[in-house]
Amino acid sequence: MIAARYLRAKRQESFISVISLFSLIGIALGVATLIIVMSVMNGFRIEMLKSILGINGHVTIQSAAGNLADYDAVAQRVRQVQGVVYAAPIVDGQVMASRGNANTGVLVRGMRREDVARLPVLADKLSPGALDNFRGEDSVIIGQGLANKLGLRLGGEITLLAPRGNVTPFGVTPRIKTYNIAGIFRLGNTLYDNGFVFMPLAEAQMYFNLGDAVSGVEAMVADPEANLALLPAISKAAGPNMRLITWQELNGSIIEVLAVERNTMFLILSLIILVAALNIVSGLIMLVKDKSSDVAILRTMGATRGAVMRIFFIAGASIGVVGTLLGLVLGVLFCANIETIRQFLSHITGTTLFDPTIYFLSRMPAHMDPGEVISVVAMALVLTFLATLYPSWRAARLDPVEALRYE
Numbered sequence: 001m002i003a004a005r006y007l008r009a010k011r012q013e014s015f016i017s018v019i020s021l022f023s024l025i026g027i028a029l030g031v032a033t034l035i036i037v038m039s040v041m042n043g044f045r046i047e048m049l050k051s052i053l054g055i056n057g058h059v060t061i062q063s064a065a066g067n068l069a070d071y072d073a074v075a076q077r078v079r080q081v082q083g084v085v086y087a088a089p090i091v092d093g094q095v096m097a098s099r100g101n102a103n104t105g106v107l108v109r110g111m112r113r114e115d116v117a118r119l120p121v122l123a124d125k126l127s128p129g130a131l132d133n134f135r136g137e138d139s140v141i142i143g144q145g146l147a148n149k150l151g152l153r154l155g156g157e158i159t160l161l162a163p164r165g166n167v168t169p170f171g172v173t174p175r176i177k178t179y180n181i182a183g184i185f186r187l188g189n190t191l192y193d194n195g196f197v198f199m200p201l202a203e204a205q206m207y208f209n210l211g212d213a214v215s216g217v218e219a220m221v222a223d224p225e226a227n228l229a230l231l232p233a234i235s236k237a238a239g240p241n242m243r244l245i246t247w248q249e250l251n252g253s254i255i256e257v258l259a260v261e262r263n264t265m266f267l268i269l270s271l272i273i274l275v276a277a278l279n280i281v282s283g284l285i286m287l288v289k290d291k292s293s294d295v296a297i298l299r300t301m302g303a304t305r306g307a308v309m310r311i312f313f314i315a316g317a318s319i320g321v322v323g324t325l326l327g328l329v330l331g332v333l334f335c336a337n338i339e340t341i342r343q344f345l346s347h348i349t350g351t352t353l354f355d356p357t358i359y360f361l362s363r364m365p366a367h368m369d370p371g372e373v374i375s376v377v378a379m380a381l382v383l384t385f386l387a388t389l390y391p392s393w394r395a396a397r398l399d400p401v402e403a404l405r406y407e
Helices: 002-007 011-055 071-079 113-117 144-150 201-207 224-238 252-290 292-300 305-336 338-349 370-396 400-404
Strands: 059-063 084-099 102-111 139-143 157-162 175-185 196-200 216-221 242-246
Touching: 011 252, 011 305, 011 370, 059 224, 071 084, 071 216, 071 224, 084 144, 084 196, 084 201, 102 113, 102 144, 102 201, 139 144, 139 157, 144 175, 196 201, 216 224, 224 242, 252 305, 252 370, 305 338, 305 370
Parallel strands: 102 196, 139 175
Antiparallel strands: 059 216, 059 242, 084 102, 084 157, 084 216, 139 196, 157 175
16 A cells, blocks of 8 residues: 555656656566567568478488489388378479560479379469369469569460570570469468479479489478487488488578577567666665655654565566556557558558568568567566665665654
């Protein structure tokens, strides 16, 4: 009761109340900002890895001698490894895609129709009837971004140019062939939507002059984060003279950058909460000095030092608790509606706040990790509780005689 009364300052003590209000707002904004930023970083990492691991295999098996000829047997043996859920041969090659005067570089991936159907991340994002038409020697599936860039449509044609084509007496000439667009996919990751073309495996082997060989076999495991533990078993099943490439090796730079950014942002934004906690210290010190005569009277009436310390501890801690709870609610609500808020701010300012060409995602992601949210709330509460200790101790050490000497 006394702590609540001290926080409701009188008119002549309004400055102390203003400091307390700013401390509360600072803690709320610090907690909310930290929750929002950490959730966005988590969402960005999850969405990036989901799209990357949904298209590319978790482990790629290649022949040390070059192209892989006995790919069906290798894929069959790898599928039998416990923990492996998918294994399929692929053909990869860089080509130039063009239509009219527009052209761009793309990656052609040759896959069997049944293998494409077994990739839910891709199969669920295909246009209707795409798999039914994905057969023969003249059909391909392209991304929505590539279709927009070159002005292509479903059922239209796209021309692919490979640098290494037919061998003639005058040297190797580029191979140019026109394909029908059997389907269009949109994964939401511009890296794939703008630069991937899927081609039937047999046609890709012919197009890239591989004969009856493939670039490698891609395998997917049940737990991509723990795929390194399966490498010995996969390597043994693949056979001798095979080399294994994990998704961590191919995307190591992206993972490292995301981890560094996440840790750095956590440290920087934690300073907001620390500054707000220091405001509590200054506000309580001023409150103790202003209430010194009241504290002296309480002491003379029988209040113990512990009771006086509890009064000011509760006064400061209540600011931290209320500010932390407000920040928690604000952060959760912001994360739940972050894409709507982004679109609204983009419309108001007339700028692109989340450019898909830079971040490779069409929507701003946010994934709240309960453990991280709890750690942020706990850190804010601990800092605010610690901030109240020194002013509370000073109030408890106040000498009633000295405080009332000149009253």
